Amino acid sequence: MEWSIAALLAGAGTLGGVINALAGGATLITFPAMVAAGLPPVIANASSAVAISPGHILAALADRENLPAPDRRFWLLSIATTAGGALGAFILLAIPPAYFILPVPALIAFATLLFAFAPQVQAWSARRRGGQAQDGPARGVLPIALASVYGGFFGAGLGVILTAVISITDPGNLRAIKSLKNLLATFVTAAAIVIFIVQGSVHWPATLCMLAGALAGGYLGGHLIRVLPASAIRAFVIVTGAAMTVIYAVKYWF
Numbered sequence: 001m002e003w004s005i006a007a008l009l010a011g012a013g014t015l016g017g018v019i020n021a022l023a024g025g026a027t028l029i030t031f032p033a034m035v036a037a038g039l040p041p042v043i044a045n046a047s048s049a050v051a052i053s054p055g056h057i058l059a060a061l062a063d064r065e066n067l068p069a070p071d072r073r074f075w076l077l078s079i080a081t082t083a084g085g086a087l088g089a090f091i092l093l094a095i096p097p098a099y100f101i102l103p104v105p106a107l108i109a110f111a112t113l114l115f116a117f118a119p120q121v122q123a124w125s126a127r128r129r130g131g132q133a134q135d136g137p138a139r140g141v142l143p144i145a146l147a148s149v150y151g152g153f154f155g156a157g158l159g160v161i162l163t164a165v166i167s168i169t170d171p172g173n174l175r176a177i178k179s180l181k182n183l184l185a186t187f188v189t190a191a192a193i194v195i196f197i198v199q200g201s202v203h204w205p206a207t208l209c210m211l212a213g214a215l216a217g218g219y220l221g222g223h224l225i226r227v228l229p230a231s232a233i234r235a236f237v238i239v240t241g242a243a244m245t246v247i248y249a250v251k252y253w254f
């Protein structure tokens with residue numbers, strides 16, 4: 001691998017790690033970087049998923065006092081998200097690459113819009129939390145499972161979707177919701193990346209370069225969050241996502 005490509009991937013991983021720590025949305029940076037490095041889109045998606053996967057579990061463990069109790073609902077959600085992530089990964093690898101390439105601009109646009117309107121989604125969810133929650137351990141399992149399928153297939157915006165669904169079905173403090181979201185996202189990505197690895201869909205030199213950067217970026221982001229305004233990071237992610245949508249729409253649709 002050329003040094004320029006390695007530097008691109010490490011830099012994208014570092015930036016993605018910082019962005020995840022400050023606002024979320026690393027996939028909007030890391031996936032295009034993998035493609036720019038010359039990887040086919042499916043391999044780029046799988047490799048990016050592996051590279052940034054430690055962020056979810058590290059975020060969950062960082063706030064472990066708010067992790068959910070291992071009750072029946074937790075196990076239902078664990079099974080649903082693991083199965084959903086695995087199904088999404090199988091779909092990604094089973095379809096012809098052209099069928100993944102074609103929706104890529106729309107997927108990036110969808111993820112960017114979710115990220116851009118995340119505060120409104122979360123505010124709406126908070127209003128819903130003020131009402132009566134659904135009853136039963138199976139509440140919200142189906143939409144969370146569907147979100148997990150999307151997460152295994154592409155993944156960008158997964159955190160926003162999970163946060164919204166959990167907020168609607170589980171009244172409680174936002175830290176507990178975020179902790180559950182991070183844990184469920186861990187199950188989704190773990191199931192997906194196991195399949196990607198077993199199927200040989202991960203480009204390891206590129207993945208390790210990006211992973212090193214992502215770990216450093218996550219650590220750096222933990223310090224920068226004290227001094228950098230999250231609004232500036234959010235604006236950067238949104239602008240980047242919009243630019244990537246246009247670039248890939250021109251590349252794959254025209």
